Amino acid sequence: MVKAFSETKASVSSSTASLQALFRLSSASLPVGGYSYSQGLESAVSHGRVQNLLEFKMWLLSALKLWPKNDALLWTLAYTAIQRNAFEKLVDLNRLHWSSRDVYELRAETEQMGWSLIHLLSELDWLEGNLKSCLLKLDPPTFLVAHAGACFAKKIPLKEGLLSFYFAFIESQIQAAQKLLPIGQAAGQRLLGELQTEIDQRIDQTLVNLTFDDDYLHTAAPLHTILCARHEFQYSRLFRS
Numbered sequence: 001m002v003k004a005f006s007e008t009k010a011s012v013s014s015s016t017a018s019l020q021a022l023f024r025l026s027s028a029s030l031p032v033g034g035y036s037y038s039q040g041l042e043s044a045v046s047h048g049r050v051q052n053l054l055e056f057k058m059w060l061l062s063a064l065k066l067w068p069k070n071d072a073l074l075w076t077l078a079y080t081a082i083q084r085n086a087f088e089k090l091v092d093l094n095r096l097h098w099s100s101r102d103v104y105e106l107r108a109e110t111e112q113m114g115w116s117l118i119h120l121l122s123e124l125d126w127l128e129g130n131l132k133s134c135l136l137k138l139d140p141p142t143f144l145v146a147h148a149g150a151c152f153a154k155k156i157p158l159k160e161g162l163l164s165f166y167f168a169f170i171e172s173q174i175q176a177a178q179k180l181l182p183i184g185q186a187a188g189q190r191l192l193g194e195l196q197t198e199i200d201q202r203i204d205q206t207l208v209n210l211t212f213d214d215d216y217l218h219t220a221a222p223l224h225t226i227l228c229a230r231h232e233f234q235y236s237r238l239f240r241s
Contacts, residue, residue: 022156039109053191060195063224111140114141117143118135126154128153147165162203
């Protein structure tokens with residue numbers, strides 16, 4: 001009886017390991033400093049472009065519309081590069097993502113969060129072999145590539161890992177909005193529910209774009225860049241971006 005219970009316990013633990021890792025990588029409590037950044041939202045609020053829940057939803061939808069051709073596509077390209085042991089390609093994608101952060105604060109954000117996640121993964125012994133060596137040598141690292149590496153290391157399938165990447169972004173934006181706007185926790189949860197179909201569609205579009213490799217990459221978002229640049233000189237602020 002004791003032996004059978006031990007075997008069952010080990011089996012359950014093994015079968016849920018990737019799922020538990022997925023939850024951890026999607027959690028707002030992941031200690032990488034994401035709570036201190038708004039990715040331009042604070043500037044949008046300050047300049048009157050986002051003033052209420054409806055306008056905030058439109059802000060998120062505009063970002064999600066672009067993701068299948070920029071951040072989300074870059075994430076999937078990074079994940080598949082790791083699958084193929086194409087670590088030179090991974091380094092190139094990391095450099096491309098860093099250069100697409102075209103204002104100082106956004107570059108500082110992805111560097112700090114990328115560095116924090118890679119060192120956390122090392123402390124947790126999630127990394128090994130060529131992947132570990134490559135991630136530790138990235139200079140500077142980006143959070144996007146580190147997150148893709150973490151998902152691969154814990155055997156999280158590509159689509160589920162991509163969902164985690166989407167969810168982490170949206171949840172962090174909602175948490176930032178709750179500090180900047182009169183938006184309560186219940187309203188934030190309702191908004192997550194309203195965006196569910198949109199997220200699924202954008203993930204599917206990202207996977208379609210992946211079949212064209214990097215031909216569909218498009219990282220230009222000039223208005224967002226202008227808002228982020230203005231944030232650097234904002235008189236009073238809660239967030240670092």
